[in-house]
Amino acid sequence: MVSLVRTVLGDIPAGGLGICDAHDHLFLRSPRLPGQELDDPADAAVRLRAFRELGGRSVVQWTPYGLGRRPEELAALSRATGAHVVAATGLHQAVHYAPEMLGRLPEDLAELFTAEVTEGIGGTGIRAGLIKVAGAFHGIDAHxxxxxxxxxxxHHRTGAPIAVHLELGTAALEVLDRLCGALEVLPQHVILGHLGRSPDMAGQRDAAATGAYLAFDGPSRAHHGTDWRLPDDLAALADAGYAGQLLLGGDMTTPETPGMPYLLHRLRPRLEPALGKDVMDRILVRNPARAFALHRS
Known part of the structure; x- marks a missing residue:
């Protein structure tokens, strides 16, 4: 059976993703980031075309429900540039939402997430292919x-993978205990984001040992240990046998972050000497094809 990834233009064979930015944002609006919105289709088109010109083929947008996804613009950009775009459903941390959007029952939210994967976002018919949620700093809060x-x-109803924002790279094991223990999600259907924001190499290896995917995203942020530590971190994980679980993303959340072109223009040339071409191909092409595929039971 052919594995499929659900893009904003429909399902495609997972092997057709090509070089993939595994975590980024073409559009994002949050009350936590006033004045720093990513809300300009023309700017998004420039960034996406630059990524395509560098050989990029696919972008997974982790912007969830209520944070300015603009699904119709995502579909138009995908058509105009030839890039595959995966949209997300789910919810971010509570701080990103007005109080009236919070406090819903899990079953109500599950119905919303399921409908956005199977029917479409906001009546557009453009379907999400990813469910995004978020942990708290060094733990899991009530939200x-x-x-x-x-x-x-x-996830159990749709087969869509679950992507998790780890606050400053922390609480990976607590998240996995929750999702893969009590909630019975297989680890290989979970993508952990922001692992590079914490220097806990032992924690990264423990998370990888479960079988979950580890996304190293948000490059070139001066207040996070990202670019300078990435070659050693990724090489250590690859040498330990986890090369098949590593992902890379640009995670452009505000206008001043470099985003998806930087991923291929600057970061890939730095990583390839440390990891080798085969491991880089796994990280950018083969691993995303498995991580973002719909999982049918």
């Missing part, structure tokens, strides 16, 4: 427990 419960229910 995370609620959204993870809903995400797991929706």
């Amino acid at each position: 995370a427990r609620l959204t993870m419960t809903a995400a797991a229910l929706a």
